Structure formats: C-alpha cells, structure tokens
Amino acid sequence: MTTSNLAVRRAHRAYVTFGIVLPLLVGLVGVGLMLLWLPEMPETIAIHWDASGADGFGPAWSTPVILAATVALIVVLLAACALPGWRAGEWGPTQRFVGALGPAIVVFLTVGITWSFGTQRGLTDPTAAPSILLPFAVGALTGAVVGVIAWFAQPAVTLSGGSPAGHSPADITLGQGEQAVWLRTTTMSTPGLVFIVLATLLMAGLAVVFVLSDSAVAWVIVLLAVLLLVLTVTMCVFRVRVDAGGLRVASLLGIPRFRVPLADIASVSVIEVSPMSQFGGWGIRLSLDGRFGVVMHRGEAIEVTRHRGRTFVVTVDDAETGAGLLDALAERAERTA
Incomplete structure (x- = not known):
C-alpha cells in the first residue's frame, strides 16, 4: 500500500470518526439526558422564544424526538455529500469540511436544546421558561471549537481518483x-440538474403553502422560489469561447458571464475536476482552495491562472484544444506587447 493510499485511509477513518460517530454520540448524550429528565418535566414546555420570552409550546416528549431526528438527518445529509467522492476514489477539502461541519452543527444544537430543556425541570407555568440566549450562545461557541478541532484532526488529503492533477x-x-x-457548450450533469430541480420544486411547494396560510413571511419564500427558478434557467448551460479577446464563459441568457482577457493570463492548464470533492457541488463555485469557476460536470476543465494568482476553472469537453488555443493566443499577445 502506497503512502498516498495510507493517507486516504486515514482521511476516511477521520471523517467517519468526526463526521459520523462523534455527532451521533453527542446527539445520543443529549437525547439520553432529556429522557432522564422527562419525569421531572411538565406535560407542556416552551419550545419557541421571541424577544419577549417563550411564545410557543409543545409536549415535553417531542423535544428529544425532534433532536434525535434532526441529528440523524444532519449526519445522513452531510454523509450524502461526502460518500459519492469516496466511492469514486476521490477525496478533498470539501469532504474534510463536511467532516468538521457535522459535529459543529450537532454540538451547537444539542447543547442549546438540551440546556434549555433542562432549565424547565419542575416548572408549572411554561411561560416562565428562562431565556435560551445563554444556552445557545454557549452551544455556538462550543460547536465552533469542536468544528475547528475536527478540521485539523483530519488529514489534508486531495485525491482525484487517479486522474492527473493537471497537464x-x-x-x-x-x-x-x-x-x-x-x-x-457545457451542460450541467444529471446529478446537478436533479438537485437544482428538486430544490426548486421544494421551494415552490413551500411558497404555495405559505401563501395559502397567509403567513407573514410568504413573500420571502415566494422571492426565494423565483430566485431558484431563475438560477435553474440561467445556470444549467454555458457557452465557452476562446478567441483574441481571451476566455469568455456566459450562460444562454448572457447573464452571468465571465471573461479572462489575454493580458491577464499567467498560465493555462488542463485539469480533471470532481465537482463534489473539489468544489462542493455544481454551478458557479468557489472552492476551499480559492479557485473560482463554472463547474457543470465531472471531467476535464480549462484552468487559467491570472497574473495576480487568482484561478478560474470551467469544465468543458475538448478542454485540451481550448486550453491549447488560449495558451497560444496569450503567448502571442505577450510577445506582441
């Protein structure tokens, strides 16, 4: 087994430890404490607060159930972001970030919810429930510390499934x-399209529910639904052009558009891109290592490094030819200048 394989194995084990096992254990401790305290709780407790105090109430047993379901959902959703790259033999900063984000969120929620639940033991009037400001402030601080520890405890490993990092x-x-x-023309891959369409449909459904219920925040949900619809139309297909003006990437509607002029190009290369492991998803992305670009699908991409060090990436078929022409144009422009 090579050193690289050993490092990836360590990264996998660290992710399982911090991204799955630790959040589940923290959630289990919180739920266990609430079940232990349940006999001391009134039947109805405060479950929501505003600036003036408790304004929402529910049965005491519902809080540990909600916390357990929330922790399980967070772990599953974040694992769903990390596992596709794992199965494809890829690993990178995104999986490392997910492995730190999970315990941070779970610790924050568990500390805040469990503490606020415990302060209501023995109360006869749920409206007298203490403020949740301190519990959630401590939960946020503790979660941030745990997240930082989980980040540095995971190896900094980047693996692109055996593909060359760049050529x-x-x-x-x-x-x-x-x-x-x-x-x-570069088109978003099926997983990316499915994710965007499902998110759009979900937001549209929520907008209908909030409008029918005459909620005060209905207009906000409607605006978000419209925004997602616009993003779906504009972000799924981009045209890529290389000519004497440099590299140009624009959506079918012309907005958004990106341009790298020849005079700003320091180097051009062809790389292999994995959207999830390197950029955390599809679309217009900013990676954890500072690279920015249009990531439509897995595969080859043109990577342009600017003179100031910033990097632009666009995934596109036949990237080798496009990058070759861009490099030739940039070199000729530099000689002419």
Whole structure:
C-alpha cells in the first residue's frame, strides 16, 4: 500500500470518526439526558422564544424526538455529500469540511436544546421558561471549537481518483495575424440538474403553502422560489469561447458571464475536476482552495491562472484544444506587447 493510499485511509477513518460517530454520540448524550429528565418535566414546555420570552409550546416528549431526528438527518445529509467522492476514489477539502461541519452543527444544537430543556425541570407555568440566549450562545461557541478541532484532526488529503492533477494543453502554433476561435457548450450533469430541480420544486411547494396560510413571511419564500427558478434557467448551460479577446464563459441568457482577457493570463492548464470533492457541488463555485469557476460536470476543465494568482476553472469537453488555443493566443499577445 502506497503512502498516498495510507493517507486516504486515514482521511476516511477521520471523517467517519468526526463526521459520523462523534455527532451521533453527542446527539445520543443529549437525547439520553432529556429522557432522564422527562419525569421531572411538565406535560407542556416552551419550545419557541421571541424577544419577549417563550411564545410557543409543545409536549415535553417531542423535544428529544425532534433532536434525535434532526441529528440523524444532519449526519445522513452531510454523509450524502461526502460518500459519492469516496466511492469514486476521490477525496478533498470539501469532504474534510463536511467532516468538521457535522459535529459543529450537532454540538451547537444539542447543547442549546438540551440546556434549555433542562432549565424547565419542575416548572408549572411554561411561560416562565428562562431565556435560551445563554444556552445557545454557549452551544455556538462550543460547536465552533469542536468544528475547528475536527478540521485539523483530519488529514489534508486531495485525491482525484487517479486522474492527473493537471497537464499542459495541446501544442498549437499561431502565425502572426492568424485568427482562430474555439467554441463549446457545457451542460450541467444529471446529478446537478436533479438537485437544482428538486430544490426548486421544494421551494415552490413551500411558497404555495405559505401563501395559502397567509403567513407573514410568504413573500420571502415566494422571492426565494423565483430566485431558484431563475438560477435553474440561467445556470444549467454555458457557452465557452476562446478567441483574441481571451476566455469568455456566459450562460444562454448572457447573464452571468465571465471573461479572462489575454493580458491577464499567467498560465493555462488542463485539469480533471470532481465537482463534489473539489468544489462542493455544481454551478458557479468557489472552492476551499480559492479557485473560482463554472463547474457543470465531472471531467476535464480549462484552468487559467491570472497574473495576480487568482484561478478560474470551467469544465468543458475538448478542454485540451481550448486550453491549447488560449495558451497560444496569450503567448502571442505577450510577445506582441
């Protein structure tokens, strides 16, 4: 077994420890304490507070049930973000971040909810429940500390499924005054489309429910639903163009659009991209290592490093040819300058 494989194995074990086992244990402790205190609780307790105090109430048994379900849901959802890359033989900063985010959120919620639950032991009037400000402030601080510890406890490993991290583009030679244009269309992959469509449908359904219930926040939900619909239309297909103006990437509607002029290009390379492990998903993304770009699908991409060190990435078929032409144009522009 190579050193790289050993490092990945350690990263996997660390993720399971901090991203799955630790949150479940923390949630189990919180639920266990609440079940232990349940005989001392009034039948009805405060479950919601506003600036003036407790304003929402429910049965005492519902709080440990809700906490258990919430912790399980958080662990499952975050694991669903990490496991596809794991199965594909990939690992990166996104999985490491997910492994730190899970325990941070669970500790925050468990400390706040369990503490506020415990302060109501022996109360006869649920409206007299103490403020939750201190419990959740301590929970937020504790969760942040646990998250930082979980981040540094996981190895900093990046693995792209055996694909090369990057290689030189195609060797293209242009004569003085010779013009060339490279055009491609890049489309979001099926997993990304499914995720966006489901999120849009969910938000649309929530908007209908809130409007029918005449809720005060209905307009906010409607705006979010419209925003998601616009994003669905504009973010799923992009046109990529390489010419004497540099690299241009624009959606079908023309907005959003991105441009890297030739004079701003320091280097061009072709890389293999895994959306989840490297960028945390699909669309217009900013990775944890500072790279920004349009990530539509898994596979080859043009990576452009600017003179100031910033990096732009776009996933597109035949990236080697596009990158080769862009590199040739940039070199010729530099010679001319």
